[in-house]
Amino acid sequence: EIASGTIPDPGSLKASDTTLLNVLVKVPHSILLSLAKDIGADWDIDYQLDISLIIDLPVIGNFTIPLCQKGEIKLPTISDMFA
Numbered sequence: 001e002i003a004s005g006t007i008p009d010p011g012s013l014k015a016s017d018t019t020l021l022n023v024l025v026k027v028p029h030s031i032l033l034s035l036a037k038d039i040g041a042d043w044d045i046d047y048q049l050d051i052s053l054i055i056d057l058p059v060i061g062n063f064t065i066p067l068c069q070k071g072e073i074k075l076p077t078i079s080d081m082f083a
Helices: 031-042
Strands: 004-006 024-026 044-057 061-074
Touching (some): 031 044
Antiparallel strands (some): 004 024
């Protein structure tokens, strides 16, 4: 786990409008070492993003929508920059 955080309940959201939500995220310092090891091994960053969107519906109660994405980010090498 690289980062974790929650947001307070923003209240009611307006339809067809944009709402900015600030998320406070905690990142442990030890992750920098493991991230450096991963980058040094294969010059990419493997990731898995797991987000749970919890919606409070008046009649039903809390309804959770899981959002997941998994993949890798390829970092450019020196030869890529001068090619």
